[in-house]
Amino acid sequence: MTFRAPVRDLAFALKTVGHPQLLERAFPDLDDDTVQAVLEAAAAFADGELAPLNRQGDQQGARYENGKVSAAPGFADAYKHFVEQGWNSLSADPAYGGQGLTKAMELSVFEMVHAANMAFGLCPMLTQAAIEALAQHGTERQKRLVLPKLVSGEWTGAMCLTEPHAGTDLAALTSIARPDGEGGWLLTGQKIFITWGDHDAADNICHLVIARTPDAPPGVKGISLFLTTKFQVKDDGSLGARNDFRPVSIEHKLGIHGSPTCIMAYEDAQAELVGELGQGLAHMFVMMNAARLQVGVQGVAIAERAFQQALTFSQDRKQGRPAFDDAQGMIYGHPDVRRTLMLSKAKIEAARGICLTVGVLSDLAEHAGSNAERAAARARQELLTPIAKAWSTDIGVEVASAGVQVHGGMGFIEETGAAQHYRDARIAPIYEGTNGIQAMDLVGRKVRLNGGETLRALCAEIALTAETLNQTAELDGVGRRLAAGVAVLERATDWLVAADNISALAAATPFLKLAGDVCGGWILGRQALAAAGSDDPWLQSKGALARLYASQVLTGAPGLADAIAESGPDLAETHAAALAG
Incomplete structure (x- = not known):
């Protein structure tokens, strides 16, 4: 049950979602060395202090006695150390005691926190959301007396x-x-x-x-x-x-x-x-949207934790006759186990990239050089937020379930700890607005409200990435399937904009999945291009992950298009007979 924070993966992901360019434009006092130092220090805290408390927190839990709530054993001390080391104030405004780092850096740190101990991470996660709400809508008194205490983490x-x-x-x-x-x-x-x-x-x-x-x-x-x-x-x-x-x-x-x-x-x-x-609902949406993005990061985090444990188990567990002879007889040598692990890894990297992209867009919406650039960044941020929340948390459950499967029967008993990740992951698609609500938000407010223009602009950018992939020999299959996937997404967008409201709502969940699948392929394609030509085996693996994702996920786009266009009538007309006992 050991955990190692994925510092190298996070640093690479930041580079491929435009974070270095953001630093050059709006955060001149930050550089790659600072980013690396922050990630490594956060990893040391997550690995050394939070991860060891995860199992204990699951088994003993928080307590309610005599009208008071006590945190799980060890959590209060860990929170004190979290605050003392400054992890609560990363992206907050320096005017209120914050460090003024980027939102993407905050998300990267919180991914490690959530992966190490998701139950712990929920506490400072909601504090971050409260900070954003009061920073935008708080009174002068609240900003003077309350906001600095939230930024520091004292409250x-x-x-x-x-x-x-x-x-x-x-x-x-x-x-x-x-x-x-x-x-x-x-x-x-x-x-x-x-x-x-x-x-x-x-x-x-x-x-x-x-x-x-x-x-x-x-x-x-x-x-x-x-x-x-x-x-x-x-x-x-x-x-x-x-x-x-x-x-x-x-x-x-x-x-x-x-x-x-x-x-x-x-x-x-x-x-x-x-x-x-x-105006309470509008004000609260500041807090809710901040939390939704953090919940998407939780999905990535719990998937990473479950994946690491499944990988370790697969390399220690001997069973049957593995087909690959490079696994020393362990189940890691079975093709289906290896496919499961590699596809899990690809989906984690895709979801991580989507969430970090939203983080970069959040900063560009505040700091880009012109009103037009800021407006475009804000529109894309709002478009991708429900995808980041819903698609990433679905991936969290899917990968945690795959982790149990890799363990086999050993995963279904509590002693191995694989079941905890699955149980923990299951809440994320529910809270901060269920994933069905996220899908309704995507199709209603983010796509149909402006005739699909924001999504079409994103599709055009994805199509350009596909063209570049097609020009790279070892990635042309990725480019071909990404181009086909984004073409399907564009057609589905046209259908959605023209559809009546009931049909659009019936199609919302498969539409969000299609958008997430295609955006995930775009993220992995960009990573593969960034790594192309390297002789580093770790970087070379980025192409393999992109190819596997393209063949296993992007090829499902046409089927999702059918689901989008054809589900409405049966839901409206034959539901009673279909559901009768």
Whole structure:
């Protein structure tokens, strides 16, 4: 169950998604040596301190006793060290105590954190999302007193949306905030599924809560965003009285046992408005989108962890008569095992590249040289975010499942630890908006809303990469299949834009998978081109991974196109008979 943070893979991925060019344009004080030093230091912390706690956190978990939540054994000390070493403040604005590094560097560090210990990583992950929300929409008081504490990691953040009767349907929430007569608000209601909503690892916990005001209109237009803290914050920044909210219990879950998932009750808790009344959902989307990208990184991370364990097992386990004689009789020599591992590796690198691409785009949307460049970067960032979240987390589950399969029966028992990765991975396609919701967002807001123009621009760029691949002898098969895949995606986009709303929604999930598969092929093709001509065996393997992905994944594009175009009528017309007992 040892883990080695994939520093070399991450450094190479950063180079192939345009990170060096970003540094030259907008971060002149950063260079490749700095990036490498940050990655290596983060790897040492992830490998040495977080990874050893992962199994213990799964077996013992967080605890709820006497109305209080305690972090899993060892987690509080690890969090203290995480904060002391500065890992919480990587990309935050230096004006609030941040280090001003790039978003892609932050994502790279957090991939190692999540891979080492996903349950631990959820705590600082949500703090990062809270930082982004308050940086954009917080009041001057919140930015002065609360934001620096979140950036340092002395305080943690929690996102509080879901209620027992209202899951994804936020319009149905009933939590209410009433004016307290002194410029503040009194918050009352119950929230469920609140990750790290209470714990003993930090001095204070900052809840960003959506709720209604007494005179608010129904629906999402009546939602506002509020900040309420476990201990009230005085005007001089010191902590005051315990606020009037508490954990009712923590959930007993399939996985991520070290992460306390709380039911929280607010009983006239003192709160502050964040941003404008009635704009709570728009303000909260800043936090949600930041979390969605981080969740995509979690998918990559848990896949990496599961893959490493499966690879090690395959090289230690002797079974049968392997066909390849370079494996010393171990199951690594069976072609199907090797294919499974190599395809897992290819998908991990593809998903990693998609997530890091969104990170680079996030910085370009703020720092590019012209308004047009910033707008184009923002549009592509928004297009790729649901793909990064959904496609990458699906890959996380798929690779973790493949890891169990490589272990065979040994993977189905808890002692090997392979099952933990599968259990942990399974939440990622569900939270921060299920992957079905991500698909609806992709087709509705990101593709159809502007007639598919943003996606078509991306397809044109992918097609150019395919042409370049076709000019490289050992990669021409990759180029041919990538060109075919992107042509299918363009046709599917045309169909989607012209389709009625019900047909488009019925096609949303296969459309997102098609877009993710093609973008993954684009990422691997770019990596293969960057490595072409090298005599380094590790770099040469990039071409092999791209070829395997092209033959095993991109060849499925036409079938997905059929699924996109043909699923709607049967869902509408024959569902009752098809589902009858």
